[in-house]
Amino acid sequence: MSYTSDFKRFVTSQYIFAAVRVTLAVVFPSIIMAYFGVLKEFFLFPLATVFVGLTDQPGPIIRRRNSMLLAVICFFIAATVASLAKGNPAFIFLELLIFGFFFSMIGVYGQRLSAVGALTLVVLAIFVDGHLTGTNVLKSLTIFLAGSFWFVLIFLIVTRLQPYKLASQQIGENYILLGEYLKIRSQLYLPEPNYTRIFDEIISHQIKIKNLQEDTRETVFRTREIIKESTTTSRLLMLMFLNSMDLHEKLMTSESDYKKLHLDSRNTEVLTAMNVFLLNLSAEITNIGIDLQSGVKAKPISNIDGELEKLYTVYYDYRNRQMSAGNLENFMLLRQILMRITDLSSEIKSIYKIFSQDIKLAKSLSSGLDLRQFLNPEEKINFKVFRNNLxxxxxxxxxxxxxxxxxxxxxxxxxxxxxxxxxxxxxxxxxxxxxxxxxxxxxxxxxxxxxxxxxxxxxxxxxxxxxxxxxxxxxxxxxxxxxxxxxxxxxxxxxxxxxxxxxxxxxxxxxxxxxxxxxxxxxxxxxxxxxxxxxxxxxxLPVWEHTQNIDLMKTATQDNINYFEAVMKNFETEKTEESTQDYKMKRKAAMVSLANLSDNFQRMLSDPKNQQKKLEKVHQFVTTSHLFTAYSASLSQFFNGKNLKKYPQIDAEKWTQKIKSELENSLNILNDIPQIDIENDLITPESEIEILLNNRKLELQENEKFDHRDPNKISHLTELKNITELLELMSDVAREQRKALAGFQTFIVKNQSTIVKQ
Incomplete structure (x- = not known):
């Protein structure tokens, strides 16, 4: 990314916007007070404004407002108690004991209240020695309360004037992260890639994407003005976010057997051209994100079709020079990657079209999904939750x-x-x-x-x-x-x-x-x-990350099973609105659980060495889980809602049985129960692929090659070959994951997680 893009990204982000809002809310009254010479006397006013401003966490406007009002009350109580107890160490120790415990415990109700609790303790700390309140406690507390309500007023005015600003900034940031994600993946097409480093970067970036998607989902799907799709802006924002989710899946479909591709040095020219094109697409996705954050209509920064045509020219020139019966499969793999790149290009172009929608047309846009099903269950604020966590x-x-x-x-x-x-x-x-x-x-x-x-x-x-x-x-x-x-x-x-x-x-x-x-x-x-x-x-009472690994590994495995099953159903039935909803929910669950597992593993690396239990095995499990999810995403791209019976040569039933049984055995190991006694090696899905492939090789040997250049056409044999290879890779990865868990049972028994899920 260029320095210009970096700068635009920063100055249009939600963070700088929120920071400027807090700063101006603090500075304007401070300048006025300084002008009249009363800033020192009224210093608590801007101080309170800062604290309330810091409680403003991204999310639906009504929740942000309610959390601020709660913060105002909590801050006032803490400031009052601390001011009255000043000069009495015994009372100060008592209030630290009570307030410290209570306002730390309210974190069980989520990140928003956790922030309110932490900042309430900061307010308590500032008032604890009484140096800010002076002799006139009532006056000082009144000034502090006024400063608190001042920011709430600023917030209400700004959100009324710009109700969609936060949502557009968060959605834009989603696209920026996806652009960076593609930039990292493009390195896999360069000569001699460092696979370990690249995959670690991919997994790390996946965590960032997941966290932001969760925050954005909360903002978009719980904001009444957006969820009801009552305006053109709300409809466009909703579709832009949903498209970012689909784009994320398409970016994961670039998972291929890169080592096999790099074995043939003659592929370097095509792979390098793919790298260049993917970097261009990365810049386009980033451009969409920055323009979304800015609130302007995005326009392509390059000729996507023209650049894609150049890439195909490189491929077809190479194909006409080098393709033979001996390396046919290599060209099938390259062609399949090109198909995915073409799909990705089409997705980006369609996103640009959403930006340029005519207002009348935009009013007819609809997602067709029950969006609230994608939200995490709301945790009610009741004493039972608090009590259960004691x-x-x-x-x-x-x-x-x-x-x-x-x-x-x-x-x-x-x-x-x-x-x-x-x-x-x-x-x-x-x-x-x-x-x-x-x-x-x-x-x-x-x-x-x-x-x-x-x-x-x-x-x-x-x-x-x-x-x-x-x-x-x-x-x-x-x-x-x-x-x-x-x-x-x-x-x-x-x-x-x-x-x-x-x-x-x-x-x-x-x-x-x-x-x-x-x-x-x-x-x-x-x-x-x-x-x-x-x-x-x-x-x-430390909480080491390894104590959470088992539960997260179980969840990731089960969600991968569900996601895989949803993909394989496409071999048997056509897509409906219900099946699409179910598929997307299972996709979301698989990606969220994968990111949670990866995040926990990365935190585990910062724990003391003696607390990094089974580090290598957990790392292998994280890597194989990521690969399996990516292969599932790749497999899903072969189904576009048309007649899905076009792959009768694929023995979907046996492939499902073979792969699913490996994953279930991994789950059984994690649950410390006997494995399913299925001889997976004996499950051999029937296939006509080899016969068709051999026939095609004979054609190449017996007939003259023709220079066919149709980027929109891909042979049915190539699709079948790539589907089969994906299923074989998924089977290998599932088996590798199950073997990585060998000897894990003893560790699981001794280290079951003790954390109560909220």
Whole structure:
């Protein structure tokens, strides 16, 4: 991706949009207060605005509004209790105990309330020593409450003016990630590819795509204005998102036997041309995403048909020079890849057409799907869920205990007069922002927090040392705020870096000339908090990632079975609206469970070595699961809703039995029950492929070759050959996965997951 595209992607993203909204909501009243000389007196107003703004998680407008209102109430309660308890260490320890546990436990209700809980604890930490409220507690709390409602008002106004903005930005980001995904996959067509590195990158990127798809699905499918398809914009956005899901599946269909292709060095010219074309398509997908984020109609940046014609010219020239009876199968594989690339090109062109729809035509657009079935079940906020998680088997309960204990230790450390902690609240805030339910994430955030704080403090110190012009300092303050809030959800190092600069500059405006004290205290307090978090997360009820592997492996295997069965049904029945709905739901489940498994494995790599149980076997299982899902997606592309009886030569029943039994045996191993006693090697699907293939080879030997160049036509034999090869690859992968689990039973018995699913 070019630097220009990178810049456009950033400045049009949901993150920069949200960051600018928070920053302006903070800055405008602050400038007015500074003009009248009351900023120090009313400092709690912009501070409250920042906290409420940070609770704004992507999702349906009504949920975002409700979570903000809940945050306002929670913040006010925490600030009030902390202000009344100031100066009484016994009461402060008690409130840290109660608030720390409760507001950590409400994370059982989802990410949105988890953010509200964490920021409530930050508010508690800031008010804990009473230095912000001063002597007039009622006035201070009133100012804080007003600042909280100020951001809610800004939010309501902005969402009323731009109700579809977040959805279009999230959908656009989906396309950008898909463009990057294709860019990674295109490396497989280069000479001597590093398969291990590329597949690791693919799996890692798959996790990002899954997480964003889940967030976008929540926003789009639960937003009333969009789900009812009442306007042209809502209908187009809905179709653009659904098309991104189908495009994701098509991108996965590029899975082929790359090692076999690279064995023949003569294929290099065609494979390199494929790489170039896929990079062009990647740029087109990214362009669609950026324009969606910008809110403008996307137009192709290149002549897709013209570039595709060039690619076919390279293939046909090579085919006419080199094809013979001996390498016929090689050309069939290349032709099949070209067919998939052509389908991908058509999909991208159809997406561009959606952008350019006439308004009258757009009003007739409809998905034809029951979209709410694709959503995860809503977790009702009731005490039963909370009560059921009051157990050491619950990850959230363990996390709540660690948070509470860390806060108590952190505040206790600040009470020792011989310990040079500058600000108790900085220690507590650092603990709250670093510690997470997973040790691996906590470890990463701990390291990044320290590194980002040191880097940001040094830069801020240099800025304040060299620059005294308040206008320049204000500009740098605004820039650092925007960048800090922009990076907060994606690049934690840069978020901490700019937050540190923002904090230093803010304190300089409030108390000029105090930079040395701030520099020393900020670094020391961060270091102290980091040590506390490390000790607590490592020794107090840690949750290691390997304890979740078995459950995730079971889910991934079962979802792959369901997805495979849905694909194989196409050999027997034609597609209907019901079968399409069922297929897409099973596709979604397979891809989500695969991403969850991959994500857990990557976090496991950050755990201590002695907690990386069966690492190689789990890695092999993740890789084979990914391959099987990709092969299933590839197989599904042969069915387009027409007469699906056109492949009678494929013994679908025996292939299904052969592959499914391997997957079921893997599932039985994971469930620690006896394997199904089926001799898979004896299951031999009937096939006429070899007879047809031999006949075609004889034709090539006996007849003169003709230069047929029809990109839209692919021989039935080529399709049959590629379907058979896909089924053989799926059978091999399923068998490899089952063998990888050999000897896993003992480990499974000893390490069954203890985590209660929410």
């Amino acid at each position: 157990s050491l088997k619950s990850m959230q309960f363990r996390h709540a205990i660690r948070v509470t204990l860390a806060l108590l230790i952190g505040y206790g450390v600040t009470r020792f007069s011989f310990f040079p902690v500058g600000h108790a609240y900085w220690v507590l805030i650092t603990i709250i922002t670093i510690i997470r339910p997973n040790y691996s994430i906590t470890k990463h955030r701990n390291y990044v927090r320290l590194l980002g704080t040191i880097s940001g403090a040094l830069i801020a110190y240099i800025i304040l040392w060299q620059i005294s012009n308040n206008v320049i300092l204000l500009f740098l303050l605004l820039t650092s705020m925007i960048l800090a809030f922009s990076f907060l959800k994606g690049k934690y190092f840069w978020a901490v870096f700019f937050i540190t600069i923002y904090v230093f500059l803010s304190f300089n405006f409030l108390k000029p000339g105090n930079v040395n004290v701030i520099f020393k205290d900020r670094l020391f307090d961060t270091f102290v908090a980091g040590i506390i978090v490390y000790l607590v997360s490592y020794f107090i």
